[in-house]
Amino acid sequence: MIRRTTPDDTNALIAVAETIGFQAQELDYLKKMLSDYFKDGETESFWLTYEENEPVGVAYCEPERMTHQTWNLLLIAIREDLQGQGRGGKLLHYVEQTLIARGGRMLVVETSGLPEFERTRAFYGKYGFQEEARIRDFYAAGDDKIVFRKLLNAD
Template sequence: MNTLNIRPLAAEDLIAAKAVVDSTGLFPGEMLHDMTAAYLGADSGDELWFVASRNDAVIGLVYCAPERLTDRTWNLLLIAVLDTEQGKGVGSRLTAHLETALSNRRERLLLVETSALPEFDRTRAVYRKLGYVEVARIPAFYAAGEDKVVFWKMLTG
């Protein structure tokens, strides 16, 4: 069976999740252990982590957390799909799953922040295709010459 399954991240997924992140070359995978520590520990907080797997192999992951001092606003902070699985709808399915989970919790809106560098052109195009609207660009945010692009999507009325 070649079905895509999406489920919450488990501790035993970390090695495979790091390999997914490393395959993209756009995010340092060694940061995953620290990033997931609270979620996988006794205090999971409000963070949401999901993995996509096919034939029990992790091929994608998504991470989202609430924005402090806001009314039900969340920020998609990480999404990654194994390089050999990109372009097959895995990222779109992960995003849809996350949106459904947030909507079921009656959360209000979701922000996505990404780089304006050319290597993120495809990423920004996917967000637009999924109904996200670019609402801001912050010049030189990540580094000199690297702007931050903010996308927005309403989840509930």
């Protein structure tokens, strides 16, 4: 089941991020993002939880500032031991359908160009995203930022 994230999901979603390799600093930032989201109340941004008896996946999407209906998928993750079984694709499809219902025109996502992110890049390609840009040495020397995009609604 995919549903909107609630404050009660926070610890489980932090645990999901930990299984996919988030470092302590990144986990702290994720906690702050979730806390701020629940404090701020209703915003255009949204968090989704993929649940199977407990939260096992998460997605976070927000509108790109100063654009017309362009959205950025800042986080999508499935607990590491459950990857490769279609859950991530279902979660991504749910994000896309949510955005289409809101009039979303384009979805962008970025990831690292390091070899250990090849599986992530292949995931986006599998679901119709195209590599749009590469910023060399963005995250660190030798670690490029790769931006993917997918048109949702050409109108």
